[in-house]
Amino acid sequence: MADSNERLDQWLRDAHAMEQQAEQMLDAQARRIENYPDLKLRIEKHIEETRSQKQRLEACLEARGVSPSGMKDMAGQFTAIMQSVGGIFAGDEVVKGVLASYFFEHMEIASYRILASAAQNAGDAETARVCEEICREEEAMASWLFEHIPAITQEYLTREVVSPQEAKR
Amino acid sequence: MADSNERLDQWLRDAHAMEQQAEQMLDAQARRIENYPDLKLRIEKHIEETRSQKQRLEACLEARGVSPSGMKDMAGQFTAIMQSVGGIFAGDEVVKGVLASYFFEHMEIASYRILASAAQNAGDAETARVCEEICREEEAMASWLFEHIPAITQEYLTREVVSPQEAKR
Numbered sequence: 001m002a003d004s005n006e007r008l009d010q011w012l013r014d015a016h017a018m019e020q021q022a023e024q025m026l027d028a029q030a031r032r033i034e035n036y037p038d039l040k041l042r043i044e045k046h047i048e049e050t051r052s053q054k055q056r057l058e059a060c061l062e063a064r065g066v067s068p069s070g071m072k073d074m075a076g077q078f079t080a081i082m083q084s085v086g087g088i089f090a091g092d093e094v095v096k097g098v099l100a101s102y103f104f105e106h107m108e109i110a111s112y113r114i115l116a117s118a119a120q121n122a123g124d125a126e127t128a129r130v131c132e133e134i135c136r137e138e139e140a141m142a143s144w145l146f147e148h149i150p151a152i153t154q155e156y157l158t159r160e161v162v163s164p165q166e167a168k169r
Numbered sequence: 170m171a172d173s174n175e176r177l178d179q180w181l182r183d184a185h186a187m188e189q190q191a192e193q194m195l196d197a198q199a200r201r202i203e204n205y206p207d208l209k210l211r212i213e214k215h216i217e218e219t220r221s222q223k224q225r226l227e228a229c230l231e232a233r234g235v236s237p238s239g240m241k242d243m244a245g246q247f248t249a250i251m252q253s254v255g256g257i258f259a260g261d262e263v264v265k266g267v268l269a270s271y272f273f274e275h276m277e278i279a280s281y282r283i284l285a286s287a288a289q290n291a292g293d294a295e296t297a298r299v300c301e302e303i304c305r306e307e308e309a310m311a312s313w314l315f316e317h318i319p320a321i322t323q324e325y326l327t328r329e330v331v332s333p334q335e336a337k338r
Contacts, residue, residue: 003330004326004330007326007329095283098279098283099276099279099280099283102275102276102278102279103272103275103276103279105275106271106272106274106275106311107268107271107272109271109315110267110268110271110272110314110315110318111268113315113318113319113322114264114267114268114318114322116319117318117319117322117323118322118326120319120323121322121323121326121327142275145279146278146279146282149279149282149283149286150282150285150286150289153282153283153286153287153290154286154289154290157173157176157287157290158290160176161172161173
């Protein structure tokens with residue numbers, strides 16, 4: 001039976017692994033985008049945020065006397081999720097990428113909301129504050145994607161008629 | 170090379186498969202919940218909405234002269250996603266369920282936003298209207314989950330100390 005503090009430590013480590021995976025995925029995505037400069041720029045900005053989030057989580061773990069390691073199993077989980085998401089929308093790449101990113105941002109939002117609540121429950125105000133702060137950054141990224149979905153979709157569909165290969169990236 | 174109408178038809182069928190999968194998952198989730206009556210009730214309400222969404226998509230497909238069938242491959246994709254999501258937060262069940270639902274709602278939100286834009290691009294105003302309408306229902310469900318994440322997490326953590334088995338469901 002886990003108490004509130006053990007559960008919080010466990011979930012903080014999960015979040016750390018999630019950010020590690022997020023960084024890799026965002027990095028791969030940004031490198032492939034060629035013809036959607038605004039999207040590329042926003043993802044690059046979020047890569048910086050993601051690195052900083054990872055560091056802030058490490059500081060929380062350190063303050064709690066917990067090591068962020070031992071999360072090798074988690075990476076596979078996230079890869080499996082993203083591969084499954086990648087199979088959903090057939091045919092294109094950039095629209096799929098936006099869908100997957102939007103989806104992933106919300107996994108992060110829910111995770112940090114759970115974490116902030118668990119940190120409050122465990123009486124760890126600093127960890128709660130950090131998780132709320134990171135949550136707002138994820139929400140900003142998700143909002144950006146939400147706002148830009150229609151334009152990116154239209155751009156993709158318009159390009160696809162002329163040059164399917166160019167439309168993809 | 171797909172034109173706007175072919176792409177829209179394809180994506181509408183994807184969305185139909187997504188709702189079919191959503192119905193099954195929500196149904197399984199609601200049946201397992203025992204000690205979180207508000208959550209159970211909200212999920213049951215969303216099961217009704219999901220059934221209606223599936224019918225509205227079928228009407229759109231019918232109006233476009235497209236069959237909703239032939240999407241057998243898709244179900245496996247969604248199952249894979251949900252299984253991967255299920256592996257993320259260790260230990261509990263109800264918190265994991267809320268995380269997975271919140272996550273899935275946002276896949277639906279992004280999908281309908283893409284679809285509404287694709288329908289506009291193809292000049293299908295009625296399909297665009299239906300997709301925007303469904304999108305708002307998914308957003309309402311997602312908002313409800315977002316608002317209730319802290320309380321459900323606290324309730325889970327408090328219960329877990331006393332009775333881990335009861336806390337799970």
